[in-house]
Amino acid sequence: MGPRKALVRRWKALGYSQERLAQDLGVDTTTVGRWGRGQGEPQAYIRPKLAKRLQLTLPELDELLKPETPEPVILPAVRKAQGVLVRRTASDNDLGTGDLDEMIRREFLGLLTVTGTLAALPITSEAVPADHPLTASANHEVAAYTAMNSHLWQIFALAKTKRTVLPMVQSHARYVADTLATVRTEHERQQLCAVVGDLFQLAGEIHFDSNNYTDAAQSYTLAASAGREARNPDLSACALTRHAFVSIYENRPRDAASLLVAAAETAKRGDRQLSTRHWVAAVQAEVFASLGDLSACKRALDRAEEVHELSGPVQNGGWLRFDGSRLAEERGTCYVRLGRLDLAELSLTDALGQPMSMRRRGSVLAELATIGIQKRNIDQLVSYASQAVDLAAQTKSGYVVRKLEGLQVQLQSLPSDGRVTALNDQITALSVNA
Template identity: 30%
Template sequence: MSRRPLTYSYIEHLRWYTLDRRQELAARREAMGFTQESLAQKLGVEASTVGRWERGTLTPQPWRRPRIASELKLSLAELDALLNPSTSGAAPADATISRRDVMRDTALLTGTVLAHRWLPAGTVAEASSDGAALQGLPSTTAAVTRLHETYQAARYAEVAGALSTVADAITALMSTSQGQERRQALILRCSAAVVEAKLATKTGDGAAARVAAERAKAAADDADDPFGQAAAAYQMTCALLKLDQAAVAEELAVGAAASMTGDDPRRISWAGALTLIAAIIAARRNDLATARGRLDTAQRLADRLGRDTNIGYTAFGPTNVTIHRMSAAVALDDPYQLLATSERLDLMRMPTGLRGRRAQFHLDSAWAHTQIDEDALAVLHLLETDRIAPEIVYTSRTAHNLIRDLMARERRRDVPGLRELAIRTGVAA
């Protein structure tokens, strides 16, 4: 179903709610003695990012807000008020669009999903309150492990709330460690930056994902850690795809995969993961032969590994190769191939905790059934995605488009649960 066009009047509404109403955020920065450049340096972002926050064309991701609030000497509630000013003032005379509509289109225009819309109230404060407990290498290592596991469980709000605290703990560790302990701290810095890049990619912020991936690579280079370098390359590939730089992303993924040679299971896993994303990129440019060749290469790597694993949080193994074959079929617009492939899949073989991967299977299946007018089966898969990983349904543009398409058909009475799902995800009022 096509979206209504954005008219000039609509853009003016958008400006009224965001662009012209974040002047107090800029004023607070200036009052604290920061230029956009100096605040950006403190926060580890580009100066242009701070400018976009103040202009209202970008909203800071939830995990960044504790750091921003700290630098500006604000509470999280006060920062939120500056980011979302009161709308009690008079709107333009021709105002006919709800604030909810405006905010939804703000997300689409900036390429983000406005993660704060699904972040439960108080999550950031609660997740950040245990910072004192993160002292020393063992507790910080455990915290980074939890970040990855929580992300793979598709609990993105939890990850967002904890990132800042973990980053601060790693910075503190870096300031006191030497020798081998410092190398381990660098590896942790890389690993945490990888999680940050994943989350930024998930919410559609390619620029933030690239900055985080660059930070991951710098730490991995300093630690001389080939597996951190592979992880950073993977996340940079994802960021470049979000920034519409598919050719550069593909070259990076293929090169990084080629560098992972040998029989070490970690090398096999990273070679496989990078080969899989390269296969999806080929499928997106409709190069069936290259996509299939890379998927077959990944299959051989998975067979060498011999089992489904989660080494380096890659989730790589035979089952994940099959899931990527399904995703390639989506890119190639071939629902029948996807459904045929899905029949060979046994999700129970995957390691526990990989809810994001399981949800991807159901989301791709929902797409296929929607394409061939099997609405009831499509809705069942969407509902299962919502049960397994609700935050994926709330943040995925693919899920929203599927729900919107299914709602547009005259079959809603035959697909129980669709209307309620549409309301929960904000697709329908």
Template identity: 30%
Template sequence: MSRRRQRLIQRRKTLGFSQEKLAFAVGVERSTVVRWEGGEREPRPWQRPKLARVLEVSLDELDEYLASQVNEEPDAERLVFALRNPAAVDLVTVAHLAERVQHLTAEYDTAPSASLLADAGHCHSQVTLLHNFAPAGRIRRELCISTAESATLMGQLVWDASQRRDHAVSVQYFDQAISAAREVRDPILEAHAQLRKGFVALYGTKNTREGLRLCNETAMVGRPASSVLTGLGFLHVGEAYAMLGERRACEGALGAAEESFARIHKDDEAFHMFSPTQFDRLAGSCYLFLGVNHRAEQILTRSARSLVRWRKSQSIVLGNLTLAYIRQGKLEEACGTLHEAIDLIEETRGGGGLNIAFTGGRELAPWRHEPWVQEISDRLFALMAT
């Protein structure tokens, strides 16, 4: 049974750190902090001095925090009681669920979506039930936040696990997240769910004008609170314009995104959603849509090699780079990057990368009798079968 380091968690909260901010201060991923606190992993020897300094404790005290684990069973008992008596839910139970949502969210970029779906769905149903019965006040506010976060995660997982086919259910989850975020007037959570809803329009239903509207709205909602979400909104506005073939408007939106990213501060609440590779990733996609394939190749090549930690995103970039190569007749290069993309898709089962890989496979159809194309086709067929 998992044993969580409650004293370590409490020390972090006492100093006012979120998991994201502690991870940034120590120089690790948020998922690493989640695993430290969950008792799943030990800080490496070279990480301990910096972690101790950030938490303002001695190394001996840090060892005590790491050694002091509390079985999750008491929290589980509280949760069972709260689910049977929703109006009696307390802050300890709410915090337990919030940590669970954050843990699952941290796993999203590394684990196959289908493998997370059952746990995330179970957690979301618990959060939603308690939210529906919670009295006004702090408890309801905290449950609103968890509802928005878990609904956004569920929308992402359902869409990925369905290989970006189940648009309606995903949008229902994103709408639930937006509603919960608006209840507590949280522009970060609202803009994030709005952005994800925009992705469904852009890449799922192919309603580019609706995607453009939703991504513009993301930028407007996020602007007062987060340069990260404002920049991400403008990035996808640029991509929508590129899909429509409007290069000038696309480059204007990319410029607005770049300006927003230049204003990012580490205290931005959405800082964990930002990576320095995002601009190149989307700019490369834009030039691919605009048919400027040599420019897309330059940008995507640079981006692909910088995305080692973000496996699902890297598979999408490699898929797009494959398309840029094919459209320039660089078939040997296309073969290499498509195999790399498939390697990552086999690991993560990311729906975005999978769809682009199949597009690459279709564009290689004129060379289908070549042995190397047949090998790629076999790998894509195996992905489809599983």
């Protein structure tokens, strides 16, 4: 089946990239890519939304989805040079992803591949003595890179729009990759792998917030591997836990459960004074809630609560940020999934009274709006959802938009009401402009 060039040209003409269209439709970027290449078709429930995005009737969309005559595929030549990433020339096969965000994404994924390969390479040169000037220089570079990672996490935490941090992360990753290509000792390689594991967890967070789940998963996979190479179980366990969130938000709780089992086992070998294993338990609780297992969910939440028994610094503000302060909202999310609305509302209302980021507040408000739908309380729904819409518009957080889109699906179950109709239109506009 040949590529559907007419379909691709249509979304390009309307200003969509493959990634942006996937975000608006709530599907993976690779899914839209398969549609454009003629390797699959949108499912029935997606077609009306796709037709609306492309400003087509359903029959007109069906015409664009018809298979075309296959054309010969010509693969571009690939030039290889040590430490140099060669970018491919854009063409129709790029499926309309030539905008700035997509260019940054492509470069970053290429850099991720290069960095992952370098992190896995063994040291073949002779060991450098501990007192050698090169060793002192390497230690200085590692310290500088670690400090920069910490600085980038702070910028990420404060940024209203998380995706704006990605170019800075990408630039920093290039320097780390260049240094990885010249490491001389196993110790230096382990230290740099720890830097990589930290940096690419941040990259994954940025992609996750933009609903770029495929890119987030790739970043987390490299981060987990780098953590193993660095012999840092906590670093690796946190990356696996973040990877599990991708499966959770793609409605694959059993896949998430498998990742979290691996994360929990890895965390057992980590620092007992850190909160890693408690964070794993908190995320496991959400998975058990998705699977409808109330008892297992409560046990996991109780294990997570034990973080309050730890003394001293339990997190580092970067790849490990769990200190138990979010447990109220996490309990609320679990109870919403389990249908325990009274318990959920108590926890989420309590969470709203605590200091939190705009992104987290938007998520909590969306959960409270969901409770309003389930209780058929339109006043509660509109009040909380409108606040969430405002925060999503300010932060441009794909994470909050995705929650609101899930809320939007449930609006259809409500009786006709002008306020609900207006809210539905607001969420649609937010999805288009996200």
